[in-house]
Amino acid sequence: MKYLLIFIVLYIFSASGQLNECYNKKSCSECISSSPKCTWCADKIYQFGEKKYFQRCNYMEEHLEQKCQNISSPNSKAQVKKALPLQGETRVSPQKIHLKLRPGQSVDVKVNVKTPVDFPVDLYYLMDLSESMGDDLVQIQDIGELLATQMKSVTSNFRLGFGGFVDKPVNPFTFVREDELSVRREDARKKVTGKMAQNTFSYKNYLSLTEDAKQFENVLKNDVNISFNVDEPEGSLDALVQVMACKDQIGWRDKKKARRIIIITTDATFHFSGDGIIGGFVKPNDGQCYTKDGWYSGWDKFDYPSLSQIRKMMIDNQMVPIFATTGNTDLYQQVAAYFGDASGAVAQKLKNDSSNVVPLIKEAYEKIAKLVSIKSNAPNGIDVNFKVKCKADGDLKDGSLCDNIELGDEVIFKAEISASDCNIAKNSR
Numbered sequence: 001m002k003y004l005l006i007f008i009v010l011y012i013f014s015a016s017g018q019l020n021e022c023y024n025k026k027s028c029s030e031c032i033s034s035s036p037k038c039t040w041c042a043d044k045i046y047q048f049g050e051k052k053y054f055q056r057c058n059y060m061e062e063h064l065e066q067k068c069q070n071i072s073s074p075n076s077k078a079q080v081k082k083a084l085p086l087q088g089e090t091r092v093s094p095q096k097i098h099l100k101l102r103p104g105q106s107v108d109v110k111v112n113v114k115t116p117v118d119f120p121v122d123l124y125y126l127m128d129l130s131e132s133m134g135d136d137l138v139q140i141q142d143i144g145e146l147l148a149t150q151m152k153s154v155t156s157n158f159r160l161g162f163g164g165f166v167d168k169p170v171n172p173f174t175f176v177r178e179d180e181l182s183v184r185r186e187d188a189r190k191k192v193t194g195k196m197a198q199n200t201f202s203y204k205n206y207l208s209l210t211e212d213a214k215q216f217e218n219v220l221k222n223d224v225n226i227s228f229n230v231d232e233p234e235g236s237l238d239a240l241v242q243v244m245a246c247k248d249q250i251g252w253r254d255k256k257k258a259r260r261i262i263i264i265t266t267d268a269t270f271h272f273s274g275d276g277i278i279g280g281f282v283k284p285n286d287g288q289c290y291t292k293d294g295w296y297s298g299w300d301k302f303d304y305p306s307l308s309q310i311r312k313m314m315i316d317n318q319m320v321p322i323f324a325t326t327g328n329t330d331l332y333q334q335v336a337a338y339f340g341d342a343s344g345a346v347a348q349k350l351k352n353d354s355s356n357v358v359p360l361i362k363e364a365y366e367k368i369a370k371l372v373s374i375k376s377n378a379p380n381g382i383d384v385n386f387k388v389k390c391k392a393d394g395d396l397k398d399g400s401l402c403d404n405i406e407l408g409d410e411v412i413f414k415a416e417i418s419a420s421d422c423n424i425a426k427n428s429r
């Protein structure tokens with residue numbers, strides 16, 4: 001009796017068509033988007049007796065057996081619409097591809113990328129100006145020309161900018177009483193360049209990106225001044241958001257026209273989201289630009305940002321961080337690892353007085369320049385899997401990134417693209 005029951009249940013499932021995923025589809029589009037196995041019979045008459053109709057959506061072999069004359073079974077395909085050769089400013093080919101995707105049936109697309117030998121570089125130097133960085137400030141006052149000369153060997157178009165940060169200028173992050181401030185200003189002056197230290201500030205853009213290396217040196221010698229604060233972690237993440245968000249004020253060139261690099265020099269740890277509450281700042285950082293006349297004016301409106309927020313902004317904006325640190329280097333190496341290969345982040349140790357900053361920047365830049373990666377911004381419902389061939393005589397392997405390639409070399413990416421959803425336009429932005 002038990003066996004008989006199982007047999008009956010199976011029979012009913014089969015008879016109602018539940019085992020054939022194609023059955024009972026009302027239109028050709030509903031049919032072919034339901035499964036790559038389903039095909040549609042478009043014959044005017046498709047029946048085997050009076051009022052006995054074949055299923056119009058069915059497997060190909062069923063339709064053939066039933067002598068269907070017009071079977072629709074379109075396949076996914078990729079059609080290259082524009083493919084300028086890789087020369088001059090054209091670094092990716094093809095430039096335009098039309099895809100027709102049938103759900104469940106993938107299509108392969110090949111993309112060639114050529115690494116530029118000489119590519120413009122925008123480099124923004126973001127420096128911790130708290131008291132312990134005084135000797136570093138003295139050391140880097142003369143590096144403008146040297147940095148420009150060194151970078152000329154890797155790019156003929158180099159621009160440099162400078163910004164400084166300390167922390168939110170409020171208790172308990174720093175002193176607020178005038179008598180305490182005056183003592184600290186004097187202390188810092190004695191330790192550093194003879195110039196009176198400035199009160200704690202959050203972030204200041206001292207010099208927007210410029211080709212004039214002499215101007216960089218002049219600003220460092222004449223305008224930039226050391227400061228002080230109380231607690232060890234600093235407001236570096238507050239500053240980083242402003243550097244990335246204030247594109248016009250910093251003067252960043254378009255990400256397609258220049259490599260954009262931010263050097264962060266510090267010896268301290270950093271405040272992150274949640275820390276602001278001890279100063280009374282609970283509103284989450286919104287990642288927007290609040291820098292006016294060079295000064296970050298939103299420090300008392302928002303909490304510090306989170307590391308994941310910084311990571312997203314860096315990857316979205318293609319701004320590569322180089323952490324050049326005289327202390328807490330292990331921490332920054334972990335941060336760079338968290339940012340991941342796609343961010344290009346680098347963390348290296350500086351000598352205590354920053355004297356090796358120029359070779360370190362050049363080395364880090366070369367590492368970044370030799371890294372090529374690809375990422376997909378396909379909407380929900382489209383899956384993209386990458387394979388990559390990093391060298392002409394190399395193998396195609398899973399991944400979307402090549403490092404340490406020769407400048408001027410070509411990298412080949414193969415993207416396997418498939419659709420799992422036919423309502424992409426409706427379901428995504």
Ligand SMILES: [Ca+2]
Nearest residue numbers: 167231233234
């Ligand atoms: Ca601090």
